[in-house]
Amino acid sequence: MKFDLKKFFSRKPKNELEGEAAPQPAPEAPAEAAIPEKLAEKCEKCGQIVLSADMEENFGICPKCGHCKKIDARARIRLCAENFEELFADEAGGNILGFPGYDEKLAALRAKTGEKDAVVCGTADIGGVRCALFSMDYRFQMGSMGHTVGEKITKTFEYAAEERLPVVGFILSGGARMQEGIVSLMQMAKTSAAVACHGEAGLLYIAVLCDPTTGGVSASFAFEADIIMAEKGALIGFAGPRVIEQTIRQTLPEGFQRAEFLQEKGFVDLIVERKEMKDTLAALLKLHAAPEKEAEL
Amino acid sequence: MNAYDIVLKSREKGRPTAVRYISRIVDGFIELHGDRRFADDAAIVGGVGFVGGMPVTVIGIEKGEDTNDKIAHNFGCAHPEGYRKAVRLMKEAEKFGRPVLCFVDTSGAYCGIGAEERGQSEAIASSILEMIRLKTPTLSVVIGEGGSGGALGLCAADEVWITETSTYSVISPEGCASILWKDSAKVAEASECLKMTAPDLEALGAVEKVIPERGFCDEFFEDLKADIARFFRGKRGVCLDELVRARYERFRKF
Numbered sequence: 001m002k003f004d005l006k007k008f009f010s011r012k013p014k015n016e017l018e019g020e021a022a023p024q025p026a027p028e029a030p031a032e033a034a035i036p037e038k039l040a041e042k043c044e045k046c047g048q049i050v051l052s053a054d055m056e057e058n059f060g061i062c063p064k065c066g067h068c069k070k071i072d073a074r075a076r077i078r079l080c081a082e083n084f085e086e087l088f089a090d091e092a093g094g095n096i097l098g099f100p101g102y103d104e105k106l107a108a109l110r111a112k113t114g115e116k117d118a119v120v121c122g123t124a125d126i127g128g129v130r131c132a133l134f135s136m137d138y139r140f141q142m143g144s145m146g147h148t149v150g151e152k153i154t155k156t157f158e159y160a161a162e163e164r165l166p167v168v169g170f171i172l173s174g175g176a177r178m179q180e181g182i183v184s185l186m187q188m189a190k191t192s193a194a195v196a197c198h199g200e201a202g203l204l205y206i207a208v209l210c211d212p213t214t215g216g217v218s219a220s221f222a223f224e225a226d227i228i229m230a231e232k233g234a235l236i237g238f239a240g241p242r243v244i245e246q247t248i249r250q251t252l253p254e255g256f257q258r259a260e261f262l263q264e265k266g267f268v269d270l271i272v273e274r275k276e277m278k279d280t281l282a283a284l285l286k287l288h289a290a291p292e293k294e295a296e297l
Numbered sequence: 298m299n300a301y302d303i304v305l306k307s308r309e310k311g312r313p314t315a316v317r318y319i320s321r322i323v324d325g326f327i328e329l330h331g332d333r334r335f336a337d338d339a340a341i342v343g344g345v346g347f348v349g350g351m352p353v354t355v356i357g358i359e360k361g362e363d364t365n366d367k368i369a370h371n372f373g374c375a376h377p378e379g380y381r382k383a384v385r386l387m388k389e390a391e392k393f394g395r396p397v398l399c400f401v402d403t404s405g406a407y408c409g410i411g412a413e414e415r416g417q418s419e420a421i422a423s424s425i426l427e428m429i430r431l432k433t434p435t436l437s438v439v440i441g442e443g444g445s446g447g448a449l450g451l452c453a454a455d456e457v458w459i460t461e462t463s464t465y466s467v468i469s470p471e472g473c474a475s476i477l478w479k480d481s482a483k484v485a486e487a488s489e490c491l492k493m494t495a496p497d498l499e500a501l502g503a504v505e506k507v508i509p510e511r512g513f514c515d516e517f518f519e520d521l522k523a524d525i526a527r528f529f530r531g532k533r534g535v536c537l538d539e540l541v542r543a544r545y546e547r548f549r550k551f
Binding site: 097099100147150154176178179180181182183184185186187188189190192193195196197200214215216218219220221222223224236237238239243244247248250252256257265266267 | 406408409410412413414415416417418419421422423425426429430445446449450452453465466467468472473476477490491492493498501503544545548549551
């Protein structure tokens with residue numbers, strides 16, 4: 001990475017729909033490059049200027065106010081796991097229904113993120129326990145699920161069942177990818193069947209619900225885990241808050257559909273701060289992997 | 298008819314709803330209520346009866362016929378307790394070796410405060426997961442709107458059939474147009490692009506059979522009843538592990 005003044009000062013598009021992300025290949029990083037791309041950034045919550053290096057070191061948590069900014073799929077894997085080996089990296093679907101504008105959109109997202117789609121899968125060690133994992137990426141259409149996402153997650157569960165590994169899923173998604181129509185809806189059933197088979201083999205699946213987890217993803221594999229963890233403050237629900245407000249013509253109460261609300265209602269096992277995510281996962285994985293201890297009398 | 302005409306037709310007033318299908322196809326229907334956890338959701342009607350002499354469990358998403366009836370059934374938008382009732386009835390069917398027949402007609406699962414508080418996501422996720430692993434034959438028939446996850450919760454079946462002017466989609470064309478193009482006037486275009494009509498769904502392999510409606514005449518119901526009975530009769534004596542494996546493959550192909 002090299003320091004790019006122009007990039008530093010240029011305004012980021014509000015979302016990928018608005019921004020014309022020029023489809024350009026990622027530049028080769030020169031070997032000596034050690035200067036960060038950005039020196040400082042503004043916290044999206046408190047608005048204070050924070051050194052990017054501090055933000056990075058702090059796992060995307062604002063050192064001033066503690067707000068957790070979204071981190072991409074690979075950053076989350078780095079945060080929680082070691083010795084990551086990627087699987088199914090070549091999976092990259094196309095425009096199944098011939099939906100207008102979708103080819104261009106996919107190409108732009110691929111160029112912008114360097115990812116083929118919204119999920120990264122593989123195996124890794126968490127606290128010394130080997131597991132299969134998948135991590136969803138907000139930068140790719142807010143982690144929406146189409147064929148490629150469904151296929152990679154299904155393969156991860158199938159692989160884990162074969163290899164007798166637990167699965168850890170870092171889940172973040174706005175829901176189904178509507179440009180893939182019914183094929184996208186079918187991913188909910190396909191992934192659910194794979195989760196079920198993995199579970200029937202007596203294997204552990206831990207879901208970590210990140211901000212946001214909604215729609216078709218929340219109504220399938222996100223809520224089918226043995227243990228459901230949520231990141232503090234994450235928005236989790238079936239329908240998005242705006243859709244609900246429009247439907248019932250009421251303003252929603254403060255904290256509605258946040259991780260804490262879900263826990264209070266009985267749908268989330270535990271809420272974990274980002275900094276403690278790795279240790280909590282490690283402890284749970286170790287406990288499930290441990291042979292029964294002899295009772296100490 | 299273009300796709301948007303079919304969308305309108307699938308929602309048309311006077312179209313037979315699940316309760317009508319049940320009364321025409323299931324003999325000696327006895328309704329069973331409640332999810333044994335919270336409440337009885339009138340948007341989902343379930344119970345037991347006979348199709349062609351075979352005992353079956355039948356579950357339908359009911360929109361209601363006239364205005365009062367629609368209100369009573371919440372316009373076919375189920376709450377979590379509806380999906381939990383469906384799962385309860387499916388498990389009961391599995392225990393007694395009865396096939397499960399679902400009639401699906403919903404614009405989508407209800408979105409509201411209570412639905413979220415009681416775990417709409419979890420309820421639908423569990424319904425999909427339980428149904429897709431159910432060790433008894435299952436058949437779902439989309440008879441109007443097959444709206445997104447709310448429909449899929451009752452469509453994780455061995456086969457999915459659809460009547461010719463019904464739809465099945467990941468999102469309503471209105472939702473698609475407003476989210477993607479910020480223009481609700483593009484509903485007709487969205488209906489086309491989503492490939493949500495019966496012939497498109499059949500071509501994509503999302504449904505096995507398109508049923509001609511013939512104005513919903515008596516013969517329509519009689520033939521459908523015969524087809525359903527034949528389907529379940531064909532599953533008699535099948536190895537249940539094989540059945541579940543085939544169902545896995547049915548969805549795995551997507």
